[in-house]
Amino acid sequence: MAHRLFGLFAFAAVNITDVTLARASRVTTAVSTAQAALSDPMAARDRECRGGVGKFCREREAAVTERRRALDGEIELVSLSADPQAHATIQLIAWTSHGMLRPASEDFAMVRLILMALLPHIAGMLLMVARSANMPQVRDPSAPIFL
Known part of the structure; x- marks a missing residue:
């Protein structure tokens, strides 16, 4: 038994x-849009911070952090709708x-x-x-x- x-x-x-x-693990349109919106600031940050950390590098890092939070929020919404x-x-x-x-x-x-x-x-x-x-x-x- x-x-x-x-x-x-x-x-x-x-x-x-x-x-x-x-x-x-579904990728919705909101998640893919947030991923695309994150890729541009990441590329700009990588270009700007290549020479060292400065004022513009910190601004680009803040933009990346903001977009990453937006992406995490969209992923959280998808995981809430999973169950x-x-x-x-x-x-x-x-x-x-x-x-x-x-x-x-x-x-x-x-x-x-x-x-x-x-x-x-x-x-x-x-x-x-x-x-x-x-x-x-x-x-x-x-x-x-x-x-």
Whole structure:
């Protein structure tokens, strides 16, 4: 039984992770635009800072830092949309608890993993109990009766 549970946990974890990573690694038009906007200031910074650090080099470095932050922001938006269920559930829990509970996306991933692995087993056990309850009880006449 324990091997089956571990196998189910591993299977569910790998599938959830693969889908989330595939969604998070998408390159959207906003990300490609931010990457293109970053390449020009990087080239200007490299040209300007080749001779040494000066006033213009620092200005170019500030422009590169600004564009890199914009790119990181776009990538973060893509990664947030990679698992919309987790993001929506976190917002729902925070809203219903009036901000007292603020779970991380890893917390929701662990709960989802446990549910995906255990719910089929619970359904199977319920089916087993339901079938055994409907079976007629045959009493062995030679068995002793305890009163």
